[in-house]
Structures are given as structure tokens and as C-alpha cells.
Amino acid sequence: KEGSPILHDYIQEAKDGSAASYFQRDALLRDLMGLLSLSQNRHVLLVGPEGAGKRTLIYSLAQLLAEGKGPDNLRSVVEMSETALLENPLAAIRAAMRRASGGVLLVPNIERFFADRLRAKFPEQVNRELHKAILGNEQVVIGTTTPAAFEKLRQNRIIRENSNRLDVAAATLKETISILNFHKIRLELDYEIEVARDALETAATLANQYIKTIALPAGAVQLTNRACALVRMVSQDRVANLPEIKADGRLDSEDVTVAASQMTKIPLQKLSEDEQGKYANMVEHLHHRIIGQEEAVMAVSRAVKTARVGLRDRKRPIGSFLFLGPSGVGKTELAKALAEFMFGTEKAMMVLDMSEYQEEASVNRLIGAPPGYVGHEAGGQLTNFVRERPYTVVLFDEVEKAHTRVFDVLLQVMEEGRLTDSQGRTATFSDAVIIMTSNLGSQHMLVPVIGEVERQLVMENVRTFFRPEFLNRMDDVIMFHQLTGPQLGKILDLMLKKEVKLAAQQNIDLAITVEAKQWLLAKNDQPQYGARPLRRIIARYLREPLANFLLEQKRRTGNTLVIVDDEPDTPELDFQIRQEDDTA
Structure with a gap:
């Protein structure tokens, strides 16, 4: 077929019977077809988080068009091969333009061709070809992008004046279960195992709760495939058995939980235990490690338990605390105990020594250096860690020593629950606990019991140092007394x-x-x-x-x-x- 090495025509593949089947999200498909029915400026940007199903929406569109449904003036849905785009980008985009004439050109991650900070290193002629297509009406360009990248794309006049935004939200839990059930037979054939329906519900639930780097449904699909691979592996005679998985060739909920533990690095017993009973005994558990400091333990427990039952803003961190007290009284130990209690291990904690962040430029270590600076490709220490391990405790030790720009970053974390690094990638803190330690006012806490007088003296020190808007974003300021x-x-x-x-x-x-x-x-x-x-x-x-x-x-x-x-x-x-x- 013409252009087969460098592009895909999904309508043709559907007619040939070589295309896979895809679950159709009917409401989104109706909205998309409504935009494609416009007489002018039909170009569409699908905006949603990674894994929400933006490309799958286009594959579903191609299936409908192949069946003679949908707008009758679209005869192809074409996507460039990424390999061809790397080898000869100009030839690839020109071939795709020709094939997509009178049809749709799908451009994943369209920001690569527009947004300055996110643009890939294609020849300028490649970018101009796509720009001309969006200015014209010969092909309908459908691009995919993330919300963060769209904010930069919308600054481009060509995009702003000639395209329509269609939000593709993450699938709901109910939709995700339906999508997994849609793929049940394919999973059984691909892995040569039996798949229990309750295992698919468990996969959707665990992915929704614990896998935050990829949105639903992709997070659940990825988890299910990982679990199926484990079951298939232990069912093979020549492969060493995993004690947590039965070699019976059947995927059940317990197998999915094992795979979720491997993916999230959360210990298996923490995923399996009763959350309600666990948090009901939170104070007693923390006191197994924390001696004294009853007020501090109670304050942290109250805030965390309130968040765990859903009585909080879901976009903000589980808790944001300022721990005050002299050295050696248990501030860091309580942070470690909290990480172990909530996330199963002390390793689910990142410690940042703020004495190393006293210079203005040091904030780049947290979120990544700007383009053109050393370290840009590496990203930020903080954003990288939280993206890979969203269930975590982040400890900012001796926070008063940090530069004011670091406080701006912290303010955004506490208020919005997310940070965008220098490469446009978003780290979400909605499942993290933020703890800042400080010695401010510690001279007033060198007593076994902190009374109202000492508390007022400490808070005078704190209010003098921190901006009001910063203090107002904290869930609690917790004081640690001297140990007896x-x-x-x-x-x-x-x-x-x-x-x-x-x-x-x-x-x-x-x-x-x-x-x-x-x-x-x-x-x-x-x-x-x-x-x-x-x-x-x-x-x-x-x-x-x-x-x-x-x-x-x-x-x-x-x-x-x-x-x-x-x-x-x-x-x-x-x-x-x-x-x-x-x-x-």
C-alpha cells in the first residue's frame, strides 16, 4: 500500500479487518463528531491527562467511519509513523498530508510542533507544513496534548484562532471496569489464562486509588496486563514460582494486588489491609515509635484521618504540617513513622535539607533547570520523585533556611497540589504528605509541657518569619516539647x-x-x-x-x-x- 512504511490509515485497517476493537465512549464520540461537522475551522485539540484515552477516541472514530457512520465527508484517518518521523520527518509529514486529504490527520503530542519550550528538534519546514494544514481546510488536524502543554499551545495564534478544544477526562471507575471487561476475551487469548471478573474490578479500583502517574483507563489496563503476565509466568514450568501467586493459570484479585504492589512499591500487606481499621488505631501505631509528644501525634492523626475519609479538597496534599521544636525531640522520627504507617515503608519519604537551597538558583534542583541550562533534561529532584512515587511523605528539613523562591514552590504545592517541571510534566501531590521542620522559637519549647504562654511566644516568631498566606495554607502548626x-x-x-x-x-x-x-x-x-x-x-x-x-x-x-x-x-x-x- 502507498505510504504503508511511514503511516497508518485506521479506516482502511478497519475495513481490512486488521484493526483491533476499541471500547467506545459514546458521549465523547458525539462531541467529537459534532466538531468535525463544522464547515470551517474543524481542527480539534484533544486535551487530557496521559492515559485518558485520547488516541483511543480517534481509533473508535475510525471504526465508526469504516462502518459508514459519522460525518460522510471524511474518508481517511491517518497517523504518521513515529519511526518515519524520526528518520525523515519532512517526507513523513508530506506523505501523511497527501493521504489525509479529505480526511483526518492524527498528530499525537501536537505541542512538539508548536510550543517553544516543548518543541521537538524537527526541521522548521516540518513545523510549517503542519501550521499550513491548520490554517487550511483540506485535512482535519486532530492533535492530542495535556492540559499543561495546552496552556502553552494556546499562546500560539494559529492554534487559538483555528482549532477547537475537546476535553478528554480520565475515565470514571465505572467506565474503567466496563473497558476492562470489554478487553477480557483478548486478555485471555493473549496470555492463555482465565481472567476472573472480580479481578478486573480490583484492577480498576487499585489503579484509581494508587496509580497516579497514568490516568484511567490506561493505568488500570497497564496494571491488568502486568498481573496477567505474572500469572502466565508462574504457570510455566521452567519459571521460578512466586509464593504470592497461585500457579493455576487464573487471574484473581489477589494476583492483581501483587502486581499493584510491584508497580507502586507499596508493600503488599498495606494494599490488602482494612483501611478503616488501620486508621482507627493510628495514634496507637505511631506511639510504637514515638515516645511522648502526645499532642503532636494526636494533631497529625486528626488531620490525616479527616483527609482519609474524604473531608478535604482532593487536589491538595493529604496534609501540610509545620513541625516546630528543638533538635532531637522526634520531628523527623514522626515523619518516618507516618511514612511507614501510611505507605508501608520509610523509603516512601523524600528528605530535602533546606540548608542546601539557600540560593535563588537552587530552586531549579526541585523543579528542573530552564531550557538551555545544565540539568534541563534531568528534570527536578522533587517533581521526579513525586511523579514516580505519588504516595509519599516529603520532608523539608529546617525550612526556614530556604530561599524565598522555594517558599513560592511550597505555596503552590500546598494550594494547588501540583508542580509542573521545566519540561512541562506535572507532578501531583494529592496523595502526598508535606512536612516542614523548623527550629523557630525552639528556645521557648525547652520545657516538658508547652503552655499557652510558650505557644504564643513561639507563634510570634513564626508569624514574623512566614508570610500570612503561607501559614494559612498549612493544615496545622505542631509543637514538640523537650523530652523528659x-x-x-x-x-x-x-x-x-x-x-x-x-x-x-x-x-x-x-x-x-x-x-x-x-x-x-x-x-x-x-x-x-x-x-x-x-x-x-x-x-x-x-x-x-x-x-x-x-x-x-x-x-x-x-x-x-x-x-x-x-x-x-x-x-x-x-x-x-x-x-x-x-x-x-
């Missing part, structure tokens, strides 16, 4: 439990006496720095001497029991050892 001696003792117990687990990995049962714990606690001669010195004390007086002690012992067999006690009148702990094999 008993609280430091409980924190030491938690830290020592980690040391015991670390030793157990080396077949060492570590037993630490109460006297040894008191001895270690007494070594903290800087209680004003909270729990932070305890890590140094454990490393210096427990971990390092224990390592030296074990290295001096004879070769060990079986589990080793090490008893740690305080040695009276000496500046170090006493270690005693015995083999469990000897005492059995």
Missing part, C-alpha cells in the same frame, strides 16, 4: 531493641541488663539535644566495644549469648559470653 528523662529512657529501649535485632542477624543473642541501660543513659550529658546523642552513645559504648570483644573471642559455633552489664568503677561496659551449644 523517663521518655529518653524509653527511646533508649527502642534503640537497643534495634541493636538486638542487628546482632541476631549474626547469630548473636544480645542480652542487655537494666543496669547497663541506666549506665548508657547516664552517659548522655547533653539532654538539651534530646534523643540525638543516644545514637552516638550506643555506637561508642556498645556497638564498637562489642565488635572488638567478639573479634577477640575464639571461633564461635551455633548461637552466641552475650550478656552486657555495667562494670562498677570502670568507664566501659562489661561483656560476658557463652555458647548456647554448651548450655543446652
Whole structure:
């Protein structure tokens, strides 16, 4: 066929029987055909998020036209091959123009030919050919683009005066389930498995809730294909089995959940557990890691639980908090505990040290450098992370040290829940928690209980530093008091439990006496720095001497029991050892 190496005519492919079948979104198709029935300026821009089904809408149009339905003056729906566009763009666009004469020319990501910041490096003649087509009426140009890119496209006079915008919203959950059921037979044939209908409902639900980088229905379709591939893989004899997936050749809801965990990096048990019961016990769970700071834990829990039941603006972050307090009182630890509780792992947290963002240009590290500057192609550290992992806690440590431009970025995150990087890609923060820490007013919080007087003094410091519109966007300003001696003792117990687990990995049962714990606690001669010195004390007086002690012992067999006690009148702990094999 003429031009077959460099273009596709979807009407011809539908007539030949070589085109795939597509689910038709009837309301959108009616709106599109209404615009195509105009006598002049029939060109259309389909505007919607990635994965909403803009190109599928055109494929559905081609199927209708092939059946003799729709506008009768459109005889082709043509798209250029991306390979041809890369190899010889001018020849590709001219061939497509000829084939699309009297029909439709589909141009995915049309901003590549117009918007200055988003334009691809095609020869200028290629861009002019498309511009002339939009100024004329020989072909109907249908372009696809995203809302962010459209904002730049609309600044072009040719686009603004000669085209019509048609919004293609993400599919609803109900529509997505219908689309997946439409593809059920194809999935079973492609993967040679059985697909349960409830698995498709689970895929739509999980994609809607957890996959934010791609809109519905594409996110659910991608998840379903990923799950089908896993089931097919474990059903093959020569492939190692996955314990979470049954090798029965049948896709069920549990298999979809495993695939969702792999895609989102959210642990499997967090996707499977009862959300209502989990958040009902949120305070108790956080207190497994956070000693004291009852007011802070309660304040965070209230805000998060309110958001989780849907009583918030869905476009804004789950919560935006300012944590105030002296060093070592648990501000960062509460952020880590929140990430682990909500998203299953501490790794679902990005920590940004604001002392590194004191220069005006440093904001480019967050959202990407402008075109022409070093680092433009890499994008921004913050936007990249949140796009890839939207379910996350973002911690801006010592936020008061940041440049004012960074506060402008934070203001947009808290108010609009999204950032657009230097390449026009949008990162959405609607499923993220924003936490800023600061030492502002910490001199007034060096008390075990923060009263109304101390609170007013702290807030005077805060209001003096932050702009009113910035403070008004926060869900809560949370104050952390100085830790008491008993609280430091409980924190030491938690830290020592980690040391015991670390030793157990080396077949060492570590037993630490109460006297040894008191001895270690007494070594903290800087209680004003909270729990932070305890890590140094454990490393210096427990971990390092224990390592030296074990290295001096004879070769060990079986589990080793090490008893740690305080040695009276000496500046170090006493270690005693015995083999469990000897005492059995």
C-alpha cells in the first residue's frame, strides 16, 4: 500500500479487518463528531491527562467511519509513523498530508510542533507544513496534548484562532471496569489464562486509588496486563514460582494486588489491609515509635484521618504540617513513622535539607533547570520523585533556611497540589504528605509541657518569619516539647531493641541488663539535644566495644549469648559470653 512504511490509515485497517476493537465512549464520540461537522475551522485539540484515552477516541472514530457512520465527508484517518518521523520527518509529514486529504490527520503530542519550550528538534519546514494544514481546510488536524502543554499551545495564534478544544477526562471507575471487561476475551487469548471478573474490578479500583502517574483507563489496563503476565509466568514450568501467586493459570484479585504492589512499591500487606481499621488505631501505631509528644501525634492523626475519609479538597496534599521544636525531640522520627504507617515503608519519604537551597538558583534542583541550562533534561529532584512515587511523605528539613523562591514552590504545592517541571510534566501531590521542620522559637519549647504562654511566644516568631498566606495554607502548626528523662529512657529501649535485632542477624543473642541501660543513659550529658546523642552513645559504648570483644573471642559455633552489664568503677561496659551449644 502507498505510504504503508511511514503511516497508518485506521479506516482502511478497519475495513481490512486488521484493526483491533476499541471500547467506545459514546458521549465523547458525539462531541467529537459534532466538531468535525463544522464547515470551517474543524481542527480539534484533544486535551487530557496521559492515559485518558485520547488516541483511543480517534481509533473508535475510525471504526465508526469504516462502518459508514459519522460525518460522510471524511474518508481517511491517518497517523504518521513515529519511526518515519524520526528518520525523515519532512517526507513523513508530506506523505501523511497527501493521504489525509479529505480526511483526518492524527498528530499525537501536537505541542512538539508548536510550543517553544516543548518543541521537538524537527526541521522548521516540518513545523510549517503542519501550521499550513491548520490554517487550511483540506485535512482535519486532530492533535492530542495535556492540559499543561495546552496552556502553552494556546499562546500560539494559529492554534487559538483555528482549532477547537475537546476535553478528554480520565475515565470514571465505572467506565474503567466496563473497558476492562470489554478487553477480557483478548486478555485471555493473549496470555492463555482465565481472567476472573472480580479481578478486573480490583484492577480498576487499585489503579484509581494508587496509580497516579497514568490516568484511567490506561493505568488500570497497564496494571491488568502486568498481573496477567505474572500469572502466565508462574504457570510455566521452567519459571521460578512466586509464593504470592497461585500457579493455576487464573487471574484473581489477589494476583492483581501483587502486581499493584510491584508497580507502586507499596508493600503488599498495606494494599490488602482494612483501611478503616488501620486508621482507627493510628495514634496507637505511631506511639510504637514515638515516645511522648502526645499532642503532636494526636494533631497529625486528626488531620490525616479527616483527609482519609474524604473531608478535604482532593487536589491538595493529604496534609501540610509545620513541625516546630528543638533538635532531637522526634520531628523527623514522626515523619518516618507516618511514612511507614501510611505507605508501608520509610523509603516512601523524600528528605530535602533546606540548608542546601539557600540560593535563588537552587530552586531549579526541585523543579528542573530552564531550557538551555545544565540539568534541563534531568528534570527536578522533587517533581521526579513525586511523579514516580505519588504516595509519599516529603520532608523539608529546617525550612526556614530556604530561599524565598522555594517558599513560592511550597505555596503552590500546598494550594494547588501540583508542580509542573521545566519540561512541562506535572507532578501531583494529592496523595502526598508535606512536612516542614523548623527550629523557630525552639528556645521557648525547652520545657516538658508547652503552655499557652510558650505557644504564643513561639507563634510570634513564626508569624514574623512566614508570610500570612503561607501559614494559612498549612493544615496545622505542631509543637514538640523537650523530652523528659523517663521518655529518653524509653527511646533508649527502642534503640537497643534495634541493636538486638542487628546482632541476631549474626547469630548473636544480645542480652542487655537494666543496669547497663541506666549506665548508657547516664552517659548522655547533653539532654538539651534530646534523643540525638543516644545514637552516638550506643555506637561508642556498645556497638564498637562489642565488635572488638567478639573479634577477640575464639571461633564461635551455633548461637552466641552475650550478656552486657555495667562494670562498677570502670568507664566501659562489661561483656560476658557463652555458647548456647554448651548450655543446652
